[in-house]
Amino acid sequence: xxxxxxxxxxxxxxxxxxxxxxxxLRRIRTVPTVLVLCVVVTIASPLLLGAxxxxxxxxxxxxxxxxxxxRMVAFGWWYLLMETAxxxxxxxxxxxxxxxxxxxxxxxxxxxxxxxWANALFIGCITIFDMTVEVEGDEVVxxxxxxxxxRHASIADTLLANVIATRRHGLLLRYVLKKELLVxxxxxxxxxRLVNCFVDRHSKDSAAEIERxxxxxxxxxxxxxxxxxxxxxxxxxxxxxxxRASVARKAPELAERTNALRHVLPPRLGGPLACLxxxxxxxxxxxxxxxxxxxxxxxxxxxxxxVHAALRISFRRVPRAEIPEDRQGRIDWLFAEWAKVDExxxxxxxxx
Numbered sequence: 627x628x629x630x631x632x633x634x635x636x637x638x639x640x641x642x643x644x645x646x647x648x649x650x651l652r653r654i655r656t657v658p659t660v661l662v663l664c665v666v667v668t669i670a671s672p673l674l675l676g677a678x679x680x681x682x683x684x685x686x687x688x689x690x691x692x693x694x695x696x697r698m699v700a701f702g703w704w705y706l707l708m709e710t711a712x713x714x715x716x717x718x719x720x721x722x723x724x725x726x727x728x729x730x731x732x733x734x735x736x737x738x739x740x741x742x743w744a745n746a747l748f749i750g751c752i753t754i755f756d757m758t759v760e761v762e763g764d765e766v767v768x769x770x771x772x773x774x775x776x777r778h779a780s781i782a783d784t785l786l787a788n789v790i791a792t793r794r795h796g797l798l799l800r801y802v803l804k805k806e807l808l809v810x811x812x813x814x815x816x817x818x819r820l821v822n823c824f825v826d827r828h829s830k831d832s833a834a835e836i837e838r839x840x841x842x843x844x845x846x847x848x849x850x851x852x853x854x855x856x857x858x859x860x861x862x863x864x865x866x867x868x869x870r871a872s873v874a875r876k877a878p879e880l881a882e883r884t885n886a887l888r889h890v891l892p893p894r895l896g897g898p899l900a901c902l903x904x905x906x907x908x909x910x911x912x913x914x915x916x917x918x919x920x921x922x923x924x925x926x927x928x929x930x931x932x933v934h935a936a937l938r939i940s941f942r943r944v945p946r947a948e949i950p951e952d953r954q955g956r957i958d959w960l961f962a963e964w965a966k967v968d969e970x971x972x973x974x975x976x977x978x
Contacts, residue, residue, distance in 0.1 A: 649814070649818070652808060652809075652814070653811055653814065653815070656809055656810070656811040656814065657713060657811045660706060660709050660710060660713065660811055660812075661710060661713070663706050664703075664706040664707060664709070664710045667702065667703050667706055668703065668706075668707075671699070671703055674699045675696060675699055675700075677695075678695035678696045678698070678699045679693075679695070679696055681695040682694065682695045682696055691929075691930050692930040692933040692934070693933070694927065694928055694929075694930050694932075694933065697754050697755055697932075697933065698927060698928075700754050701750060701751060701754045701755075704747075704750040704754065705747065705750075708743060708746050708747055708750070709810070709811070709812050711743070711746075712739065712743040712812035712816070713811060713812055713815070715739045715742075715743075716736070716739060716812070716815050716816060716819075719732060719735040719736060719739060720732070722735075723735065726819075732819060733819065733820065736816055736819045736820055737792070737798060737820065739816065740788065740792075740816050740820070741788055741789075741792050741793040742793075743812060743816075744784070744785045744788035744789055744792075744793070745788070745789050745793050747785055748782075748785040748786075748789045751782060751785075752937070755932045755933055755934075755935065756933060756934050757917065757932070757934070757935050757936070757937050758935075758936045758937065759937045759939070760936070760937070760938045760939070761790060761939045761940075761941075762938075762939070762940050762941070763940055763941040763942055764790050764791070764794065764795065764939070764941050765795070766911055766941050766942065766943035767790070767791045767795050767797050767851070767911055767941060767943075768795050768796070768797055769848045769849070770797060770846055770847060770848050770849055770850045770851050770908070771846030771847065771848065771850060771851065771905055771907060771908040771909075772797075772846075772851040772852075772908050772909050772910065772911050772943075773843065773851060773852050773854070773898075773901045773902065773905060773908050773909070773910045773911070774787060774791065774799065774851050774852065774853040774854070774910075774911050774912075774913060775854060775855075775856050775893075775898060775910055775911070775912045775913070775963070776853060776854075776855055776912075776913040776915075777855075777857070777890060777913060777914055777915055777967055777971075778855040778857045778858070778859065778860050778861065778891075779860060779861060779915065779916075779918045779919045780860060780918045780919065781860075782918050783855070783915075783918065784801070784803075784853075786913065786915065786918075786939060787799055787853050787913070790939070790941075791851070796849065797849065797850070797851050798849055798850050798851070799850070799851050799852070799853045800820070800821045800822055800823070800842055800843075800846075800850065800851070800852045800853070801817065801822045801823070801852075801853050802822075802823050802825060802839055802842065802852065802853065802854040802855070802897060802901075803817065803822060803823070803824050803825070804824070804825060804827055805824040805825065805826050805827075807824070808824060821842070822842070823838050823839055823842040825838065825839065825897075827858065827859075832896065835896075836896040836897065836900045837900070839854070839896070839897050839900040839901060839904070840900035840901070840903055840904040841904060842901075842904065843900070843901045843902075843903075843904030843905040843908070844904045844905065846905050846908055851908070851911070852901055852905065852908075854897050854898060854901055856893035856894060856897070856898045856960065856964065857890060857891040857892070857893060857894065858891070858894040858897070859891065861889065861890055861891050861919075865891060866887075866891060869884065869891055869892060870884055870885055873892065880892065880957075880961070883961045883965070886965065886968075887964065887965065887968045888968055888971075888972060889968050889971040889972065889975075890964060890967055890968050890971065892961070892964065893960050893961065893964045895957060895960070898960055899953065899956055899957075899960075902949065902956060906946075907946060908946060909943055909944060909945055909946050910943070910944045910946075910949065910963075911941055911942070911943045911944075912941070912942055912943075912944065912963055912966075912967060913939065913940070913941050914939075914940045914942075914967045914970045914971060914974075915937065915938060915939040915940065916936075916937070916938050916971055916974050916975060917935045917936055917937030917938055918935075918937060919931070936978075938974050940970060940974075944963065
């Protein structure tokens with residue numbers, strides 16, 4: 627797997643401030659925390675699993691709830707183990723590539739480590755929660771350049787793209803990620819070595835954040851793509867209600883189309899339109915999926931929705947020639963495409 631040709635520092639996954647000292651101080655906290663937690667959870671795993679089994683037995687006896695506590699402990703341990711393995715691999719890769727001096731070699735190794743880490747987490751999740759997986763249309767992710775617009779239902783969405791697009795088809799993705807993910811040290815370190823963009827969703831200078839996303843999409847090769855979540859955040863009923871009210875006040879011309887969406891949030895305009903502007907020759911691939919909604923937060927996992935869930939993933943490609951050139955045309959197109967995602971979810975759930 628060769629690294630991409632475009633690796634300019636101005637679009638890599640740096641902190642919004644570009645402050646290396648900030649990154650160092652953050653990693654001094656996050657890396658030891660993960661390592662210590664991995665050791666503690668590993669040592670305490672018999673006790674933790676025993677307690678979880680007792681809780682599950684009581685919940686099953688009272689409510690016939692699937693065994694969730696044991697699965698949560700198991701996946702928590704697996705995540706910490708894979709995080710530790712990823713950090714070890716990133717350290718070894720840094721040393722073997724001349725302490726980061728041989729950039730192309732470091733990029734190639736980091737892309738491969740990222741794909742292995744994501745696949746291990748994905749397989750662990752599927753196995754532990756006894757899920758089934760069905761993928762359709764994934765062959766359309768190649769060739770690049772392409773923009774991957776993916777529905778955002780849980781923190782596991784990033785794994786889908788890496789496992790399917792990168793590991794299966796060799797597409798090298800640049801990610802638009804929220805800066806809150808910097809608390810994960812493996813994501814933090816790997817993403818800063820690759821070509822990515824961490825955005826501050828609460829920045830007072832939104833124009834600067836959008837410009838960084840636009841630059842991220844520039845110079846894509848036939849083996850590259852940009853992944854962005856048009857919704858900007860995970861769907862919940864509470865968020866949907868707040869956004870409908872906000873759209874009604876600030877953009878009433880979009881209110882009707884926003885209110886018509888049942889399972890997704892309306893797409894934000896800044897990031898997706900910036901990607902389309904930055905990559906004028908790129909097709910768009912849209913990824914719809916169901917089955918990961920149970921990972922949206924701890925309460926959803928605790929309810930047992932993830933256990934035995936059917937994960938269905940669908941990809942479809944929109945040729946660039948079908949995407950309008952003007953801003954208003956692109957807004958109408960984006961809302962129309964997201965309405966198709968909403969309808970696909972409705973039909974997929976109805977089909978069971």
